[in-house]
Amino acid sequence: LHTRWNPLPGRFKDYIAMPKYNMYQSLHTTVLGPGNHPVEFQIRTHEMHRRAEYGVAAHWKYKEDASSKGKSASGADPDSSQLDWVQQINEWQRETDDPGEFLDSLRFELNTTEVYVFTPKGDVIALPKNATPVDLAYAIHSEVGDRCIGARVNGRLVPLSSKLSNGDICEILVSRAEDAGPSRDWLSFAASPRAISKIKQHFSRERREEAIERGKDQLARQLRRSGLPIQRLLTVEHLTAVADSYRLQNVDALYAAIGEGNVGAQGVVQRLVETEGGLEAAVEEGSEDKHLATLHRRSPGKNDAGVVVEGQPDMWVKLAKCCTPLPGDAIIGFITRENGVSVHRRDCTNAANLLSQPERIVKVDWAVSGGVGYLVAVQVEALDRTGLLSELTKALSDQGISIISALVSTTKDRLAKVRLTFECSDPQFLEHLIKQMRRVSGVYDVYRVSQAS
Known part of the structure; x- marks a missing residue:
């Protein structure tokens, strides 16, 4: 190679003399090819290539094949599918979050026989015995499985619950609707671990979203029933601390646990009160919140300014x-x-x-009494992006704040300035609100301003 084309200096690597830590071996070199374009060559033996493609675990297979006499007359290796099976197990492991579910799938695969089905393009797909068109759809791609609405086997339309046989030619019919998804009934006849896992994952995501909403409602109702201040207790810091105490990943996981009944709303309220500093502190703040609500309902008086x-x-x-x-x-x-x-x-x-x-x-x-709502204006400076204003308003609404007015402007440099006006009764709580807004992606400064500035 180097006598025919000029090598690029510093681009020759001898991994045969000095293999990588994962036992990778090869010669790498880069030369200037036709048109003075750099071309890289990797030179290695069949054994080295198999190790590079499949890893060190494949090394035994190559050695065994070299000395084996059990090949067919055509020279094909009857055990060549073993490594494909290992690769399939690796894919299952990446797709399945639950270790127990993965082990069940592995046991099923070890003890099952297979049927071989053709796609309309002539590809052969191995499926477990009693497989249905649903199993084939998920074997092709998870999105094909989710959007599957029918099947044509050997040119005839068949129910999705039909069992496939060796040599069947199966065509999957899919829906183009945006809300297309699997049916719960498929779990009663799906045979492959991949199909069952994907169907369960789809409904787990759906159920989780519903559980989060139920959890939020249950926790808010419990706080109102206990006469405690929602605005003060349902902060990100408090909820994160409670989620950590239950060994849950985040606040959404806490809401989902409440909605699914795994964690009681009353128990969460008790821990929120403990995080706030005890029942007396929470009740005292709750009375201030009630006083603020009363002031909003009644007509303005002489001492409303505080x-x-x-x-x-x-x-x-x-x-x-x-x-x-x-x-x-x-x-x-x-x-x-x-x-x-x-x-x-x-x-x-x-x-x-x-x-x-x-x-x-x-x-x-x-005035010593306090508890009055005061108009506050804050300026947010951030990198302009889609959804910025929505996330800022959500950060305030999550803390129980209603925005009175918002003024937004952007510059040619794609910098956004957002002025928000709302009511706040406590300077410390205002600092907390500013911290929440600074956590929004793209925000680099939040500060209080006067209305005239």
């Missing part, structure tokens, strides 16, 4: 929309001409203008 004016506790107070202050913010009060005292953050963009009229400035403090 702020009191020093020396004038009954004075009408409202929170400025330009900076939307929250409890804990440094605030100032400004006496308006018709709307009582307007409360601003000290770092409000209008603060400098207000402080220029000191005679209208009054001292204000946050």
